[in-house]
Amino acid sequence: MKRLPDLRLSALFILLVFGIQFVSSSIFPFLTIIAFHFGYLQNQNPVVMLIFILLTSIVIGLILSKIISKRVLKPIMDLNEATKKVAKGEFDVQIEEIGIGQEIIEMTHSFNIMTQELKNIETFRSDFISNVSHEFKTPLSAIEGYATLLQDETLSSLEREQYITKILASSKRLSALSGNILMISKLENQQIVLDKKWFSLDEQIRNCILSLEHLWSEKNISMDVELDNVSYYGNKSMMSHIWYNLLSNAIRFTPKGDVISVQLKKEQGNIVIGCTDTGIGMSKETQKHIFEKFYCGDRSRNDGGNGLGLTLVKRIVELCDGAIAVESQEEMGSTFWITLPEAGQEKSAVLFKG
Ligand SMILES: Nc1ncnc2c1ncn2[C@@H]1O[C@H](COP(=O)(O)OP(=O)(O)OP(=O)(O)O)[C@@H](O)[C@H]1O
Ligand SMILES: [Mg+2]
Known part of the structure; x- marks a missing residue:
């Protein structure tokens, strides 16, 4: 069955052709009546006169078709020129969003969005x-x-x-x-979590804290750890990157002798993990960008990070259908909250097994 927009466009096209035909064919009797009224058909050779009227109506019909087709074809010609530029790798092209018919306007609008997206991807790639x-x-x-x-x-x-x-x-x-x-x-490039299995989340976080002991004990940082027993169905090695990145950031940005708290609990059908430090904190502007690739905040306060850790953490959390949030105040410290769905686990487990 034909879609409604297709029918609308066909109807518009038929209407236009019919309109042009109607106008140009009505010119012929109209001119004949005028010529007859003023007596031209009696005084002149009527055959020559009728040929003249016929030619006039054809010329008027052609001019009319030309004007209308120019209006109809303009967006298509613009689109043709713009597509040629895009094919040469020039993405900074926008066309006027005009045309007869909603579909043509939609097409030019979509084209403009496409070139904008291509431009963004290109900028992102070169950056x-x-x-x-x-x-x-x-x-x-x-x-x-x-x-x-x-x-x-x-x-x-x-x-x-x-x-x-x-x-x-x-x-x-x-x-x-x-x-x-x-x-x-x-x-x-991955849309689902592979190699899922049940494991103890509290044990994994505890092991991660222990594996970083040389870093926090070197700075005399005390760890305040409060972990409920939580089993999680997911990719164990992928999840360990989350804790490693959050904890290593907290240790790096916390001054000597301060405290880092880590908590894990179940809350309203979710698993909630919080990592709080009493370090340098972040400005509102920094908080806006921390999940972007290669964002390192104030370079003078960042001792050699590459700005990829939190991008990775966010992607992993997203893949697990979870969420990440940050609360921070400059010179006061930061808390990263991770929420993972608990309810979806059994469902994913069944899906995975099936
Ligand atoms: N706990 C924190 N306290 C203060 N600032 C933080 C904290 N965690 C992250 N940031 C800020 O966010 C930026 C991005 O963090 P991210 O983990 O992505 O990168 P990185 O630690 O600099 O490098 P990488 O993790 O790739 O080694 C950091 O450079 C820092 O400016
Ligand atoms: Mg990091």
Whole structure:
């Protein structure tokens, strides 16, 4: 069955053709009556006169068709020109949203949205490439610089050790960066969570806190941990990235001797995890951008992060149909809240098994 918009467009087309035909064919009797009225048909050779009237009505009909078709075809011709530009990779093209018929206006409107989206993707792609190359360049230059210094045979063993430590730190940063980029691109193309199984969420968070002990104990940070027993059906290794990123941020941005609290509880059919620190906090502006790729806030206060951790966390939470929120105040600290649906778990489990 034909769709209503198709029928509307066909009806409009038929109406236009009929209109042009009607006007140009009515001109002929109209001119004949006028010529007859003024006596031209009697005084002149009537055959010549009738041919003249016929030609006049054809010319008027043609002019009319030309004017109307120009109005009808203009958006299509504009679209044709604009499409040629897009095909050459020029996305900064917009066309006038005019035309006879809702469908033509809709088509020009959709085209404008499409070019806008293509332009955004293109900007995003080039920004991404320049961000990736910039983030790779810094640790690579450090490795190169310290390796060159290490070639000096007169170095003391303390200097040698310091340079090796710096090289190791930069290599770790590089490997974390490439790991995060790979994981983000993989998760962005993934729509469902694979390899789900039941595991203890509280045990996983506790293990993560323990694995980061060298970082928080080094800064004399105390951990206030309050975890209810919660079983979760999900991808265990993927979920561990959430806790690792939130906790390592909290540790990095919290001054020595302060407290970090982690809590896990069930609330109204959801699993809620909170990670609160008493660190530097974030301005409202920073909070708006923290989930964007490569956003690092104030670089002077960020000791070598790549700005990918929270992007990754948000994507994982989204894949789990959960939500992430942040509450923060500058110089007071931040709390990250993660809410995961508990009710959907059995359903997903059944879906996954089936
Ligand atoms: N707990 C926090 N306290 C204060 N600022 C934070 C906190 N967590 C994140 N931020 C801000 O958000 C930014 C983005 O965090 P994100 O984890 O995405 O990147 P990163 O930690 O800088 O680098 P990466 O995680 O890739 O190593 C940080 O650079 C920082 O400015
Ligand atoms: Mg981080």
